[in-house]
Amino acid sequence: MQPSKTTIIHFIASQILFIFCGINPLTVFLCEAMAEASRIFHTTLLPAFSHLHNNRNSHTSFTTFPLKRHVLQCSVSTTNETATTKTTVTQKVIPWGCDIDSLENASDLQKWLSESGLPPQKMGIQKVEVGERGLVALKNIRKGEKLLFVPPSLFITADSEWSCPEAGEVLKQYSVPDWPLLATYLISEASLQRSSRWSNYISALPRQPYSLLYWTRAELDRYLEASQIRERAIERITNVIGTLRIFSKYPDLFPEEIFNIETFKWSFGILFSRLVRLPSMDGRVALVPWADMLNHSCEVETFLDYDKSSQGVVFTTDQPYQPGEQVFISYGKKSNGELLLSYGFVPKEGTNPSDSVELPLSLKKSDKCYKEKLEALRKHGLSA
Numbered sequence: 001m002q003p004s005k006t007t008i009i010h011f012i013a014s015q016i017l018f019i020f021c022g023i024n025p026l027t028v029f030l031c032e033a034m035a036e037a038s039r040i041f042h043t044t045l046l047p048a049f050s051h052l053h054n055n056r057n058s059h060t061s062f063t064t065f066p067l068k069r070h071v072l073q074c075s076v077s078t079t080n081e082t083a084t085t086k087t088t089v090t091q092k093v094i095p096w097g098c099d100i101d102s103l104e105n106a107s108d109l110q111k112w113l114s115e116s117g118l119p120p121q122k123m124g125i126q127k128v129e130v131g132e133r134g135l136v137a138l139k140n141i142r143k144g145e146k147l148l149f150v151p152p153s154l155f156i157t158a159d160s161e162w163s164c165p166e167a168g169e170v171l172k173q174y175s176v177p178d179w180p181l182l183a184t185y186l187i188s189e190a191s192l193q194r195s196s197r198w199s200n201y202i203s204a205l206p207r208q209p210y211s212l213l214y215w216t217r218a219e220l221d222r223y224l225e226a227s228q229i230r231e232r233a234i235e236r237i238t239n240v241i242g243t244l245r246i247f248s249k250y251p252d253l254f255p256e257e258i259f260n261i262e263t264f265k266w267s268f269g270i271l272f273s274r275l276v277r278l279p280s281m282d283g284r285v286a287l288v289p290w291a292d293m294l295n296h297s298c299e300v301e302t303f304l305d306y307d308k309s310s311q312g313v314v315f316t317t318d319q320p321y322q323p324g325e326q327v328f329i330s331y332g333k334k335s336n337g338e339l340l341l342s343y344g345f346v347p348k349e350g351t352n353p354s355d356s357v358e359l360p361l362s363l364k365k366s367d368k369c370y371k372e373k374l375e376a377l378r379k380h381g382l383s384a
């Protein structure tokens with residue numbers, strides 16, 4: 001499920017209220033009031049989103065766009081800004097991957113994975129209510145059961161072999177860090193289509209992942225006004241653009257038709273939403289096909305990790321599942337803003353116990369009540 005209109009507005013409202021709180025250094029204590037005010041804001045001002053959501057097909061020119069765009073568009077649809085948002089639709093379509101809710105390539109992926117060493121699974125990929133596609137229990141699954149067992153031969157890491165070794169050599173020569181290296185690797189392999197060993201995996205990835213990287217500057221300014229997430233999204237976009245600089249020197253290895261801003265938005269969008277850090281492999285980052293079909297729930301705490309005894313990526317269920325139920329993992333204790341930033345969704349309102357807003361605080365030593373305020377901040381686990 002993508003962010004509902006009310007959830008997005010709740011998020012925006014809390015961020016806007018955050019401005020007012022940020023002015024006074026001792027307003028940490030206003031957080032509760034802020035949340036209450038934002039609740040009032042959303043319940044009194046908003047029409048039901050479900051109606052707009054269900055009617056989204058009436059905006060036919062948006063049908064190939066992620067729902068997030070519809071949500072944004074819906075949230076301003078009663079004003080004439082709709083037209084402004086429509087202008088963003090003219091982006092180039094990535095020539096690989098599939099529609100975000102498509103199962104067309106998922107069965108090929110599953111077949112290829114089983115042939116390549118993935119053991120039989122108790123879950124299958126299906127269309128789901130939360131997260132478009134996800135892994136659903138095919139059999140009874142017990143609480144405390146280990147699932148997945150994806151072997152390392154199926155991971156994509158910074159050490160994966162390049163189909164075009166010369167390109168990989170150049171990146172190594174520049175000691176390019178893991179993230180931009182993986183982003184480039186993904187584009188390089190994707191562009192080779194069927195001749196890449198990852199072709200079945202890449203074909204099942206979304207052609208346009210939900211990501212703030214696709215928001216225009218105007219959208220970021222408008223919908224994330226006063227939020228720290230806005231700055232972080234702008235920083236990420238700047239870094240993605242910066243990655244392109246390396247390639248201008250090697251147009252033969254990295255032709256612009258393939259390595260350009262659109263393809264890097266895609267590959268970084270895929271990394272932000274799917275790359276996992278594996279604590280038991282010294283925090284190594286990897287794309288783990290199949291495991292990356294699991295959606296997030298704030299109600300579970302289990303996470304992906306490498307299991308030395310079974311030599312594969314696993315997670316241990318912290319609740320039982322019956323056949324037909326979607327199986328979830330946790331992407332970490334992240335605020336709604338952080339989930340939006342990396343994964344492009346916001347959990348249903350009131351369901352995320354880790355939700356928070358960042359309040360930058362400063363306390364001047366010249367403040368008459370410096371000591372008392374410092375003490376009050378410390379009491380709440382905050383530093384000045």
Ligand SMILES: C[S@@+](CC[C@H](N)C(=O)[O-])C[C@H]1O[C@@H](n2cnc3c(N)ncnc32)[C@H](O)[C@@H]1O
Nearest residue numbers: 001131133210273274292293294295296343345
């Ligand atoms: C690791 S992928 C999970 C598989 C993905 N649903 C797919 O079909 O490829 C992460 C993406 O799934 C979606 N997702 C995961 N958990 C979600 C949730 N609780 N609500 C809405 N979308 C979710 C978001 O689009 C996110 O960027």
